[in-house]
Amino acid sequence: MFLTFLFLFFFLFVLYPLGHLFVGFERPVLDAQIWTPFLNSLKLGAVVGFLASLFGFVLALATTQKKLFGRKIFASLATLPLISPPFVLAIAMILLFGRQGVITQTVFAGTPLFPIYGFWGLALVEVLAYTPTAYLILKGVLEAIPASMKEAALNLGAGRRYTFLKIVLPLAKHGLISSFLLVFMESLADFGNPLILSGNFEVLAVKAYMEMTSFYNIHAATAMALMLLAPSLIAFFGQRLFLKKSVVVVGGKSQGSSFDWLGKKPRRVLFLLCSLYSLLIILMYGMICVGSVTKAWGVGFAFTLGNFKEVWELSSKTLFDSVFLAFISGPITGLLGMAIAYLVVRRKFLGRRLLEAVTLFAFAVPGTVLGLSYAIAFNKPVLGLPVLQGTWAIILLLFVVRNLPVGLQAGVAVLNQVDKSIEEAAMNLGAKGWGLFRRVTLPLMAPAFFTGWAYSFVKAITAISAVVFVVSGNWSLVTVDILGLVENGELSYAAALSLILIAIVILVLLGIKFFVGLVSTRGLGGALRGV
C-alpha cells in the first residue's frame, strides 16, 4: 500500500514532468545558439569543480590536523556559504569589485580590477559557494584514512612529503574525483550566480530560463534543459561509482592517534592558506552587512537602518511564505526519507533497487531542469488533480522531491550502523510491522530524521534554481525577491534581505539543534557524502 503510494508519487512528481521535456523536444532547435552556452556551462563546471576541490582539500587537510591553531574557526567559516543562498556571494562580489564596489572605488580609483561580469567573476563566486561541498566530502575521506597508515609509512622510513604523495593522496584520490564531479554538477545547475554575474558569458541554466519566461519558447527551453541533464546525469553516476570505490581499509580496528604526521612547516603553510580563505569569506559576508546598512549603494555611502524597514514592508509576506514552506518541507522530507531508507535497507521486495534509484534520481537532475519540467507539466490538470502551477503545493512538492535523496541517504547511513539484531530482538519479543517500525526503528533513526529536517529546511529556504519556474504572484519566495532586487540594482535592499534570511536560517538551525542536540554539520556532511 505504502509502496504503491511511493511509486505513484515518484512517477507523478519526477518521471511524469521530466517526460514533458522529451515530448517538447525538436531536433532543429539544436543549432549554434545552444552549443555556446552548453560548452560554457561545461567549461565553468570543470574549472569550478577543480578549484573548489583544491580549496576544499586544503581546508580539509588543515582542519583534520589536531595541532592546527584555529581549525574549528576555519571549519565553521568554510561551511558558512552552505547556510546562505549561493548567490549572496555574487552580491558581495558586486559590492566589493563592481563598478561602484568598495575596493574598486578606494584601491583602483574606479576602474574594476577585473571584469566581474563574465567567466572569471562567476567562477570565483561559484568556487567560494561550492567549496563547502568539496570540503565536507574530502574531510570525510581524510578522516577515514587511519592514522596507522601514515605512521606505518613513516616507520618504514618515508619522509612526510613521500607519505603525503604515496599514501595520503592515492587514498584520497577517489574522494577528490567524486568531489570534482559533485561540484561540477552543482555549478551546472547553478542559476542565481550566473543570472547576476554571467554578463555575455551565457550558460545553459540561465538561457533556458530566459527562453521559457521571456520568449515563451518551450522548444528551445526544453532542448537546453535536456542538454543540461545529460552531463549532470553522467557526473552523478560517475560520482557514486568513485565514492563506492574509495578507501578500502583492511584488518581490524585502529587506534586514534595524536601523532602529528604533517610537521611544523606544512602546518604553517596550511594555516596561512586557511587564514587567507577565511579572510575572503569574512570580507564577502562583511560586505553584505555593510551593504545592508548603506543607503542606496553607489549613490553615496551614508549609513542607514532604513533598508531593513523597507525590505520588511516589501517582502515580509514572501519571507513568511519561504519560512513556512521550507519549515514544513523538513518533517515531510525527513519522514519520507526514513521510511524509504527503512524499506531499502531492511526489507526485501521487488523493485527495492528501483525505489532507491528513483529517489536518488531527483538529486541528479539539475534544479533548473526539474523546475522547468514542473512548469510545463503542471500547467494543466493531471489525473484529476487541480492545476498545481501557481499554488503553494507545487513549491512544497519541489522542495520535498529535491531534498528527499539526502533524507534517504541520512536514513541509510543510520540504519547501516544500527545492528539488525536489535530489531530481531524486538521481533522475538512479539513486535512486528508498523509497531516494530514505530517503537524500535523510528527512535533509533531519529538523528537521521532531524538531519533530514535541518538539511531540507536550509536547502529549501536558500533554493532558487528549481522554484524560480513555479513561483507566482500569490506564492513567491524570498530568494526570488532578492534576485529581483539585484536585477533592479537595489543592492542595499538585496543585502539587507539576504542578511535577514541568513539570520532566520541560523536561528532555526540553532532551534532545531537546541531541541534535539543531534543535528550537526557532521550529520550534514555524512548525508552529503552519501549522495
Place this chain on the structure above:
Amino acid sequence: MQVSIRDLTKVFQEKRREIAAVDHFSLEVESGRLVTLLGSSGCGKTTILRMIAGFETPTAGSVSIANHNMNGLPPNKRPVAMIFQSYALFPHMSVFENVAFGLRVRNLPRREIKERVEKILKRVGLTGKEKRAPNQLSGGEQQRVAVARALVVEPEVLLCDEPLSNLDQSLRIKMREEIKRLQKELGLTILFVTHDQEEAFYLSDHIVLIDAGKIIQQGTPKDFYENPKSDFVRDFLGGIKRVDGELVRVIAKT
C-alpha cells in the same frame, strides 16, 4: 645493549589533570632477544612502544638503540620497524608493493628490491601472492605481509603492537610459532606488546609486567612461575595457585 631505555616518562594532560601513562620506565634489551611488555589495556605498554618508534615525544627520559640516542629523531629516521595491531597495510598497493615500500623509500636499485622482497615473501610463505591486494587476503596472510614489510628493511629492533589480537585462536597459536621461528632463525631483537600472558610466556626470553606505567616484575617466564612477587602478579598470571600452608615433612629427596 641493543635497546636501552632510561627513566622514560610520558605525562598526558587530561582536563587539567596530569596523568603519567609511563612512569620512569627503564629497560635494557640484549641483541637477539625477544622481550615482552605485558599488561592490561591502558597500562602504558603501547605508549612505551610508540615512544620508541617516535610517534610520541617522551616527557622525560631517553631511548637509545644500537648505542645511538633516539631523542628528537623523527620516526622515519629511526632504525626500528613496527607491526601494527591493525596491520596498517596500504590498501591501494599490492602485496609486493607493500613489502617493497620501505626499500623504495631508501632508493635501492630495482633489482635489489625485487630480490629482497621475493626472499622475504618466501620466508613468510607468501610466494605467488605478490600481486594480490590486501583485501583479497585472509587475516593470517595480511599478518604475514605486515611481518614481511617490517622485516625487509632489516631493522635493529622489531616493535610488535599486539599483532596477533585480530586473529582467531588457532591462527594465533600458529602465527606466534612462526614469529618465534623467524626470530630464532634471523636473530631478531623484538619488543613485543601483549595483554595475553599465555602468548607472553610462549614467546619471551624476558617478560616485563607493567601496571600504571610502572614495572611490577620482570624476568624469564620461569622466574615468574617460580617466584611471583605479589598477589597482583599471581592474579594477572591466572594459572598460578597460591596454596597457604607449612612444610611439615619431606618424604624423599631426588
